[in-house]
Structure formats: structure tokens, C-alpha cells
Amino acid sequence: MPNETRTPPRWLGISRESLMPWLRRLAFYLVLLALWEGVARAGIWPEYLFPGPFTVLETLIRGLRKGTFVTATLVSLRRLAIGYGISLVLGLILGLLIGRIKALNETLGSLVLGLQALPSVCWLPLAILWFGLSERAIIFVVVLGALFSIILGVEAGVKNTPPLYLKAAHTLGAHGIAIYTQVVLPAALPAILSGLKQGWSFAWRSLMAGELLYFTLSLGNLLQTGRDLNDAAQVMAVMVMIIIVGVSLDQSIFAPLERRVRERWGLG
Amino acid sequence: MTERMVGEVQMTRAGITIQSEPPPGGIPLRIAGIHKTFVSRGRTVEALHPVDLDVHAGEFICLLGPSGCGKSTLLSIIAGLDSASGGTVWANGHEVRGPGTDRVLLFQEAALFPWLDVQHNVEFGLRQAGIGAKERAEIAQRFINLVHLTGFERSYTHQLSGGMRQRVALARALALDPAVLLMDEPFGALDALTRDRLQIELETIWAATRKTILFVTHNVREAIALGDRVLVFAPRPGRIIREFRINLPRPRRLEDHALVDQAATILKVLHESDDTAGGVHAQ
Numbered sequence: 016m017p018n019e020t021r022t023p024p025r026w027l028g029i030s031r032e033s034l035m036p037w038l039r040r041l042a043f044y045l046v047l048l049a050l051w052e053g054v055a056r057a058g059i060w061p062e063y064l065f066p067g068p069f070t071v072l073e074t075l076i077r078g079l080r081k082g083t084f085v086t087a088t089l090v091s092l093r094r095l096a097i098g099y100g101i102s103l104v105l106g107l108i109l110g111l112l113i114g115r116i117k118a119l120n121e122t123l124g125s126l127v128l129g130l131q132a133l134p135s136v137c138w139l140p141l142a143i144l145w146f147g148l149s150e151r152a153i154i155f156v157v158v159l160g161a162l163f164s165i166i167l168g169v170e171a172g173v174k175n176t177p178p179l180y181l182k183a184a185h186t187l188g189a190h191g192i193a194i195y196t197q198v199v200l201p202a203a204l205p206a207i208l209s210g211l212k213q214g215w216s217f218a219w220r221s222l223m224a225g226e227l228l229y230f231t232l233s234l235g236n237l238l239q240t241g242r243d244l245n246d247a248a249q250v251m252a253v254m255v256m257i258i259i260v261g262v263s264l265d266q267s268i269f270a271p272l273e274r275r276v277r278e279r280w281g282l283g
Numbered sequence: 284m285t286e287r288m289v290g291e292v293q294m295t296r297a298g299i300t301i302q303s304e305p306p307p308g309g310i311p312l313r314i315a316g317i318h319k320t321f322v323s324r325g326r327t328v329e330a331l332h333p334v335d336l337d338v339h340a341g342e343f344i345c346l347l348g349p350s351g352c353g354k355s356t357l358l359s360i361i362a363g364l365d366s367a368s369g370g371t372v373w374a375n376g377h378e379v380r381g382p383g384t385d386r387v388l389l390f391q392e393a394a395l396f397p398w399l400d401v402q403h404n405v406e407f408g409l410r411q412a413g414i415g416a417k418e419r420a421e422i423a424q425r426f427i428n429l430v431h432l433t434g435f436e437r438s439y440t441h442q443l444s445g446g447m448r449q450r451v452a453l454a455r456a457l458a459l460d461p462a463v464l465l466m467d468e469p470f471g472a473l474d475a476l477t478r479d480r481l482q483i484e485l486e487t488i489w490a491a492t493r494k495t496i497l498f499v500t501h502n503v504r505e506a507i508a509l510g511d512r513v514l515v516f517a518p519r520p521g522r523i524i525r526e527f528r529i530n531l532p533r534p535r536r537l538e539d540h541a542l543v544d545q546a547a548t549i550l551k552v553l554h555e556s557d558d559t560a561g562g563v564h565a566q
Contacts, residue, residue: 182364183394187408187459188384197407201398280397281441 066248075252083232084256091222091234092260094150098157099218106162106214110169110207111195120170127166135160135221139228153225160221161214168210172203205276212269219261234260309495310385310462312338312361316370319356319521329520331356333370336514336523340375340462341493343486345500345510347549353521354499358465361497362388374463384408387461391468393448395440401427401451402436408459426454429488446477457488463495471500479537482508486534503546503553508535515549517556524556525549 048068055067062070078084113124138159142152176199184198200207226235234257241249276282319331331353338344346354359365361372363382372379374386387408395404405423414422427436430450440448449469456464470478486509489496500506506513507529515525527549531541 179390179392179394180396182388183390183396184407185364185382186362186384186386186388187455188382188411189407190411193411197410198396201396204398279439279441281439 063245064247070248071251074248087232087234087237095222098154099161102158102161102165106165107169110166114170114173127163131163136224156221156225157218161218164214164217165210169207172206173199176202205280208273208276308341308493310375311340313373317367318369320368332520332522343496343511345498345506345513347506347513348516352516352518354516355467358467358499362386362465384459385461386463387456388465389452389456389469391471393452395448395451397440400437400439404451405455405458422458426458430454445473466498468499503550504537507542507545508537525552
């Protein structure tokens with residue numbers, strides 16, 4: 016029978032089964048940090064090349080306090096949002112067309128497949144030639160980073176629409192654009208979502224690569240200045256920052272979306 | 284369109300009410316020389332030998348036969364989802380040229396949309412017809428009640444049992460008030476108990492609405508329990524080999540001796556016609 020879920024006994028809203036993995040994880044990271052600190056203290060390398068976790072944490076906090084890390088993060092996120100937004104719109108339209116129109120699939124589809132094999136950082140020299148070392152060059156690379164994954168995800172989802180859904184929609188009187196908006200796209204959503212997720216992670220990587228070369232304040236640029244100053248603590252602190260931003264975007268946007276869709280579509 | 288429905292009436296069996304005034308009912312179908320061939324690996328395969336069939340308005344016809352005998356193909360052609368290689372289907376005197384909501388096809392797999400809850404699945408066809416949200420919700424609720432799924436409006440497909448899914452599919456079709464229900468083994472994947480119940484409910488709904496029903500099955504007793512006429516199909520090429528008129532009084536009971544006898548007769552015909560008709564069974 017539906018709607019019958021037995022909840023196991025809970026403690027402070029957290030069940031024992033879901034707590035154990037977290038405890039194990041915590042222990043693992045504590046050991047890892049201790050090892051790191053140990054190696055740093057052994058003095059094999061000078062501190063400016065191999066700082067311990069406390070030094071890195073200190074730099075991180077200082078960066079956040081001064082506001083440079085926050086500003087840098089916001090600048091990077093803004094670029095990501097613009098670039099990803101553009102590839103989202105383009106990717107949905109192109110993916111839908113390539114997935115449904117055979118002639119486009121045979122031509123443009125093969126081109127997309129080929130370009131997908133090219134890491135998007137490889138576009139950077141060309142982007143700099145075309146747009147100069149500018150905001151636009153970076154956004155261009157971000158767009159290309161996400162675009163092909165999104166197109167391929169949408170295309171795969173659209174191509175694999177179960178014929179049964181289409182038959183049911185037709186016999187219930189659906190036709191024209193409603194077939195796409197109310198049947199093909201929703202049916203393709205699980206595949207589209209995995210394309211979007213891959214697209215975002217590629218966009219994030221491309222953005223960082225682009226920013227390494229660019230001179231205004233941003234996360235990637237902070238890495239570069241850390242190197243210029245011979246300050247490994249800053250480089251590591253920014254790396255931690257990049258991980259935090261990446262993981263929280265993934266966990267706050269894509270993970271819940273994916274969970275909902277998998278559940279709804281009965282994919283387990 | 285949907286106003287002339289099985290609404291507020293006093294029930295006989297299965298908790299469904301029967302309208303006091305005469306229901307509008309189904310439409311006649313005329314199938315003339317419908318046949319279907321396709322080419323597979325360079326060979327021409329005759330899926331359906333030319334079929335001629337007259338179905339009266341409000342008649343309950345069962346198409347019986349093993350898999351691959353063309354009965355699903357015929358249903359799909361009548362629904363307008365598949366094109367025939369030749370011949371014509373007339374629905375109420377109009378030539379069928381494509382799908383239309385006067386003839387709704389139901390599938391063995393229920394074919395519910397997993398991204399919609401029960402309520403919105405039932406509303407799907409109404410939405411295509413351009414009916415406003417408020418009226419849609421009212422109509423949907425009425426048919427959800429009719430198939431005994433009150434309380435499951437917000438449930439999703441994966442939360443429902445096979446029988447419940449078929450009920451939703453039935454409600455989704457009935458909400459459009461089609462004159463013809465084309466049912467392609469809708470109960471084929473259900474357990475025997477659920478199947479019996481749904482047969483009774485379908486018969487009750489049919490009795491109340493007098494829609495024309497074409498019902499594909501490979502279950503002999505199901506065919507006799509439901510049909511006014513049972514058309515027996517044989518494969519290679521798919522064709523109708525015999526027609527039985529079932530005059531047993533309704534409601535019919537599966538354990539009725541007369542029904543069991545008739546089943547034995549039809550089963551014999553099936554086996555004589557083709558030894559490879561192994562897909563048909565009495566249960």
C-alpha cells in the first residue's frame with residue numbers, strides 16, 4: 016500500500032544508522048589532519064611551502080575577515096551564474112532539437128559529440144585572442160565548459176522518451192507543442208538533470224582555469240597571487256574555499272533536485 | 284462533454300452508482316478490410332489479415348487470442364495511433380484518420396506519467412482539451428472517486444500497486460468521456476484477485492455508461508465474463524477465426540457452470556485452430 020513508511024526510532028531527529036557513517040567520516044578526517052600537521056611539524060619542507068592545517072585555517076579565517084575571500088567568491092559565483100545560465104538556455108534548446116530532428120542529430124549532434132572531447136580550457140587561448148583577457152573571455156570558456164554536457168544530457172533524455180508515454184499522450188488528445196512541454200521534457204528530466212550536473216562541474220573547472228590567468232580579484236586569481244607571493248598557506252586556503260563553494264553548490268542545488276526526481280520517477 | 288457521466292446514482296455492485304435516465308452510451312464502429320503488413324529483414328510479414336467487423340453502439344467485444352495474432356495491432360489502428368496498410372475504420376460514420384478522444388486506448392502497462400500525481404494524471408486529457416483548472420479538478424475528483432481511489436489524489440505512480448495504476452488509467456480515460464474504450468490487455472499483468480475485482484468494476488461502469496468497449500485479452504474466462512461477443516484470433520497471419528455470442532445473464536460469475544462450459548468450447552477451438560496457440564490459457 017502506498018503512503019506507508021515506517022520510521023525507525025530516532026534520536027534528536029537523527030537515526031543511529033544515519034549517524035554511524037558521519038562518525039566514521041569525522042574520525043577519518045581527524046586522522047588525516049593529524050598526519051598533515053605531523054608532516055608539517057617534522058620540518059622536511061620550509062613552512063612557506065608546506066604549512067600545517069592550523070596555518071591554513073588561520074589564513075582562511077584572515078581572508079574571510081578581511082573580506083577578500085568573500086568578494087572573490089562572489090565575483091566567481093557571478094561569472095559562473097552568467098555563463099551557466101547561458102549554456103542552460105542554449106543547451107536545452109539545442110538538445111531538444113538534436114534529440115528530435117534526425118537531420119540535426121546526424122550533423123550538429125556529431126559535432127557536439129566531438130567538441131565534448133575537447134577540455135574547455137583549450138578554448139581559453141582562442142577566447143583571449145577574440146575577446147582579449149577580459150570578463151567576456153572567461154564567461155565564454157564557462158559557457159563552453161557546460162554547454163556540451165547539457166546538450167548531450169537533454170538529447171539522451173529526449174531520444175529515450177518511452178514510446179508508451181507518447182502513445183498515451185496522443186490517445187488522450189495531446190498534440191503539437193504540448194507533447195514536448197508536458198511529456199517529452201518531463202520524461203527526459205532524469206537524463207537532463209545528470210547532464211546539468213556534469214555541465215556545472217565542467218563549468219566550475221573552466222572558470223577556475225580562466226581566472227588563474229585573469230588579474231581581477233576572484234578565487235582563481237587568489238590562487239595565482241598566493242603563488243606569486245610564495246605563500247602556500249594562501250594557495251591551500253583558497254583551495255579549501257573552492258572545495259567548500261563547490262560542495263555546497265552541489266549539495267544545496269543538485270543533490271536535492273536529483274533525489275526528488277529519482278524518487279518521483281521511481282528510479283530508486 | 285463530461286457532464287453526461289456516471290455521476291450521482293444508486294449502486295448495484297462494486298459501489299458504483301447507475302444513472303436513472305438513459306445514458307448516452309457508445310458509438311458504432313465499422314472496420315472494413317483493415318489489414319497490416321510490414322517488412323522485417325527483407326521479408327514481408329502479414330501482421331493482420333484483412334478484418335471486417337461491425338460493432339454496435341454500446342457493445343462489449345472481447346478480442347481473444349495468443350500473442351502475435353494482431354489483436355493489439357487492430358486496437359492500435361482503431362485508436363488512430365497506428366496506420367493500416369489498407370482498409371478503413373469508421374467511428375460513428377466518420378472515417379478514422381488519427382487519434383481522437385472519442386476513442387481512448389488503455390494499455391497493459393497503465394502508462395501513467397510518473398512525474399504527475401494521480402490527480403494530474405487523471406486531469407491530463409482534460410488539460411489537452413482546454414478545460415479550466417477548477418473544472419478539471421472537479422471532474423478528476425469525480426472519476427478518482429468512481430474507481431475507488433479517493434485519498435490517493437496526491438500519490439505518485441511508484442507508490443501505487445498494479446491494480447491501482449490500472450484504476451488511475453481507467454479514470455484518466457473515462458474523464459474524457461470517450462464513446463469507445465479500447466483496452467489492450469489492461470488486466471493482463473494483475474494477480475487473479477485484483478483482476479476479478481477490476482473485471483466486475485469495469486462491467487459495472489460499462490453497464491452504467493453503455494460505452495462501446497473493445498477488450499483485448501488472452502484469458503478465455505475473462506473474455507466470456509465480460510464480452511457480448513468474443514472474437515477468436517489466430518496468428519500467422521493474424522486473423523479472426525471464430526465468433527462467439529455470449530448470452531449468459533449479467534452479472535456473470537467466473538465459477539458459473541455455463542461460463543466454464545463455454546470456456547471449454549472456445550479453448551477447444553483455439554487449440555484446434557493452431558497448435559502453436561500456446562499463449563492462451565483458461566485461467
